Amino acid sequence: MALPFDDDNYADERKTPLVAKAMPGDNAEPLSVSAISALLKRTVEDRFGFVRVRGELSGVKRAASGHLYCCLKDDKAVIDGVMWKGGAQRLAFRPEDGVEVVATGKLTTYPGRSKYQIVIESMEIAGEGALLALLEKLRARLAAEGLFASERKRLLPFLPRTIGVVTSPTGAVIRDILHRLADRFPSRVLVWPVLVQGEGAAGQIAAAVRGFSAMPPGGAVPRPDLVIVARGGGSIEDLWAFNEEIVVRAVAECTIPVISAVGHETDTTLCDYAADQRAPTPTAAAEMAVPVRVELAANLAELALRKRRCALRPVTLGRERLEARARHLPRPEALLAAKAQKLDETGERLRRALRDRALGARARLDARGAQLSLPLLRHRLERAEERLARAGLTPALLQRRFEAACKHFAPVARVLPQLDPDKPLARGFARVTDADGHTLTRKAQAEREVSLVLKFRDGDLAVVPGAAPRRAPRSKGPSARQGDLF
Known part of the structure; x- marks a missing residue:
């Protein structure tokens, strides 16, 4: 669409020069x-x-x-x-x-x-409020990463042999820690000197913690069992090095349990959250690190006493029970009095019975003796001879009957020696019997007996089941030994 042509505007535009020229009296030179x-x-x-x-x-x-x-x-x-x-x-x-x-x-x-x-x-x-806001923001970010989680906290060693301390070597903090350790339980202390505030302090503290963590066990310098990061009290600006992320991460990543003892009881730094244990003061950190030696010695003595009492208590109780039961036991004389009385009575009755029996036997003998006259005996002998004669028992008849019986029992007589239980004894066997002479053929029967008899070819041997056999003395010649049959 074409625009309408304006003559006035065209005339004004024609008045503007096309090429820049210096005007008379103009002192404003163009600048680049x-x-x-x-x-x-x-x-x-x-x-x-x-x-x-x-x-x-x-x-x-x-x-x-x-x-x-x-x-x-x-x-x-x-x-x-x-x-x-x-x-x-x-x-x-x-x-x-x-x-x-x-x-x-x-x-x-x-x-x-x-x-x-x-x-x-x-x-x-800009001001402490902004500093606290920055601190809170950093704390939230590190907490989200899990650096402050309670699951990461480790238990402190009960009795560390070597303690590493990260602090200033010239302050009162190290003197307080050493003095407290000497009072409670003297221990070996390794001090890693660092700046605790100002420029470069955070880097030195982190390097010291990582240095202790990187020490190899069993080296020339003993590796600490516990690390204490300590500093005295101060303002939030003085303690800011312990809020630096590099220090917090070094403490959280340390392979040795760490106690954070920064500031006084009311001071809190991010290092306290990352450490395994927070101490309100450096002196309290030393108290957490080691127990009291005197108290340990007292506890050991008490435990030793309790151990002795526990060991002796069963003996004491057993002795008391034995004495109490012994008091209720009857005396040996009382136990044997009734049996002795019964024995006396039985002995007296036995003597009377033997005397009466002898008297009765004598009376019967006297009565029978009157019947044993010589004529009477002769008469009885004659009558017996007559009865024998009437029976017709000739010697030839008895001889034939005896020979027939011998022929009948001859096979049995030949087998009978083979059935003799004592015949194998001549070949080295033994026969086991009970005390009454009954032969035992099973182990169960032998186990029920109190004593056994072993019959050998040349005699008998009494044994007790389960008793260890007595070894015969060694002889120079060959000998046969027989062990326990059961």
């Missing part, structure tokens, strides 16, 4: 972009050569070169900031988004993008 940028840079740097800016960090980024880039903002404006590598390495805290800081430096411009920015020389957290 670089020149105007340089003028702006000098003006800004001269006017704002030293400024302190308070704002909230945003877009914090650390380049591979070590330089730190960020933005400082409030609710109405934003200014870019850069901190060169040397200044970034000297920071006492780790810059993060959302932290309110006070940055000190100078304003300058960046001609390449027509922007102004602040070159930060130092950076501090």
